[in-house]
Amino acid sequence: MQEEVEEIISSKEFRTQQYPRRIRHSGYRTTRRPRQASEPGTVKRTRSGVLSRSALGNEIAIRTDRGEYVGGDVVYGAVYLRIKEPKDECKCLKLIIRGSEICDFDYKYLDNKPQPDEEFLLKCSKRIGKKDILKQEDIIISYPHGFPEGHFKYPFMYKLPHNLQGSCSLEHMEGDKSHEGEVRYTVSAALEGEQAPKVSTLNLIQSTASDTSSQVLSQLAVEALACAAMSQLPSIPYLKVEQTIVVYHNLECKNPFMIKPDIRTKQRVVRGFFCISRGTVKMSAQLDRCAFDPNEKVKLRISIQNESSVDLTGFSVKLLRVIKLSGKDRNRSEKDATPTMLYNSIPDDPHIHEGCPKLSDREDIEEELDLGAFPDFISPSTSGNVVKCSYSLDVDFYFSWAPTVSISQPLLIRPKPNNEWKDWKPPTWVRECLEVTAMHQFTVPPELISSENFSGIPGFQPQL
Numbered sequence: 001m002q003e004e005v006e007e008i009i010s011s012k013e014f015r016t017q018q019y020p021r022r023i024r025h026s027g028y029r030t031t032r033r034p035r036q037a038s039e040p041g042t043v044k045r046t047r048s049g050v051l052s053r054s055a056l057g058n059e060i061a062i063r064t065d066r067g068e069y070v071g072g073d074v075v076y077g078a079v080y081l082r083i084k085e086p087k088d089e090c091k092c093l094k095l096i097i098r099g100s101e102i103c104d105f106d107y108k109y110l111d112n113k114p115q116p117d118e119e120f121l122l123k124c125s126k127r128i129g130k131k132d133i134l135k136q137e138d139i140i141i142s143y144p145h146g147f148p149e150g151h152f153k154y155p156f157m158y159k160l161p162h163n164l165q166g167s168c169s170l171e172h173m174e175g176d177k178s179h180e181g182e183v184r185y186t187v188s189a190a191l192e193g194e195q196a197p198k199v200s201t202l203n204l205i206q207s208t209a210s211d212t213s214s215q216v217l218s219q220l221a222v223e224a225l226a227c228a229a230m231s232q233l234p235s236i237p238y239l240k241v242e243q244t245i246v247v248y249h250n251l252e253c254k255n256p257f258m259i260k261p262d263i264r265t266k267q268r269v270v271r272g273f274f275c276i277s278r279g280t281v282k283m284s285a286q287l288d289r290c291a292f293d294p295n296e297k298v299k300l301r302i303s304i305q306n307e308s309s310v311d312l313t314g315f316s317v318k319l320l321r322v323i324k325l326s327g328k329d330r331n332r333s334e335k336d337a338t339p340t341m342l343y344n345s346i347p348d349d350p351h352i353h354e355g356c357p358k359l360s361d362r363e364d365i366e367e368e369l370d371l372g373a374f375p376d377f378i379s380p381s382t383s384g385n386v387v388k389c390s391y392s393l394d395v396d397f398y399f400s401w402a403p404t405v406s407i408s409q410p411l412l413i414r415p416k417p418n419n420e421w422k423d424w425k426p427p428t429w430v431r432e433c434l435e436v437t438a439m440h441q442f443t444v445p446p447e448l449i450s451s452e453n454f455s456g457i458p459g460f461q462p463q464l
Contacts, residue, residue: 067418279308
């Protein structure tokens with residue numbers, strides 16, 4: 001029976017008759033059959049609110065109130081639709097809010113011996129990791145007979161979950177091995193055909209089995225299975241637009257001056273030969289704020305109180321980065337994700353600054369580290385399950401004839417501003433759009449539409 005089902009599904013007559021507009025695709029990267037010359041509509045994937053337009057003049061756009069958010073914030077926005085040439089097959093408008101993390105990295109492994117007398121082979125392969133952080137979608141509005149001609153705007157709102165991973169994009173090369181990772185959030189809208197209901201195979205068989213003949217019943221069951229399989233195929237977007245939003249790692253990233261960083265302090269007893277105490281040394285380090293942009297200068301304030309009889313010969317400052325990527329090699333049928341850890345620091349040869357003589361103090365020593373001098377090294381901080389990137393500013397204190405003492409000061413790197421959102425310009429027809437509201441999970445209460453939350457979104461003016 002399974003072979004008969006596959007044969008019916010693959011037949012051109014069945015597809016044309018049942019679902020002429022549906023094909024199989026994976027995720028949001030839709031692959032569709034080539035259009036004929038007589039079918040002028042086209043799908044154009046866009047990013048960051050760029051307008052999506054069909055050959056018939058139909059257009060779709062999307063805009064949010066801001067380009068950067070943090071977990072717990074509410075995203076306000078609107079979808080704009082211009083229908084110049086109605087098409088009967090465009091029956092619903094869908095809104096999708098999605099966040100995902102993905103990585104891939106090279107690794108080496110020893111292949112098993114094919115024969116007892118042969119040697120192990122060192123081979124290279126790639127592990128890939130992917131996980132959905134956030135995925136919410138709903139139909140904003142639908143028209144059974146197709147969208148009418150005109151200009152429309154559909155407001156929406158959505159509260160982001162708390163403790164979201166920060167947006168991040170990183171690349172790292174280590175010899176001949178490459179490591180890449182990304183955490184990305186998008187808000188998109190798609191104009192699609194009618195959604196096929198998920199059909200129960202048993203109901204189909206029961207509803208069509210009116211003949212008691214076993215041969216006819218078997219044939220009806222095969223057709224019912226085929227219809228149920230086809231009903232799971234999602235529709236193809238006729239128009240789609242996508243806007244990237246930046247999500248900060250936490251509140252400190254959103255407002256770096258909101259919380260003053262802690263003072264990291266260490267007090268050590270300096271011991272010389274035969275572990276004889278030579279006195280104590282107290283060292284402290286503090287950043288001027290918690291988070292920094294990738295092109296800023298990190299300012300560190302250091303204080304030393306040397307009450308020992310040993311000279312503190314000097315100290316150095318370096319930035320340590322730790323990257324953790326987790327993925328599986330499907331070519332080797334790995335079932336569990338395997339992490340890889342990368343440790344790097346800048347500068348490679350840190351400068352040794354002036355120390356502190358014995359029985360003396362040095363207060364408020366200011367040091368700077370220019371992050372902009374290392375553009376290939378700096379990536380935003382994030383703490384995902386697949387992609388993780390963290391930083392710390394390490395200060396090493398050197399003594400004559402005594403072990404080195406280190407202070408580690410954590411810091412956050414903010415993602416770059418959402419310049420694509422800032423550069424967006426609304427189409428001229430947006431001001432002519434008629435506001436349409438409907439009940440869905442992204443519905444905006446009327447009192448919020450006329451509030452300041454929508455004041456920065458084209459076509460919405462707050463009531464004074």
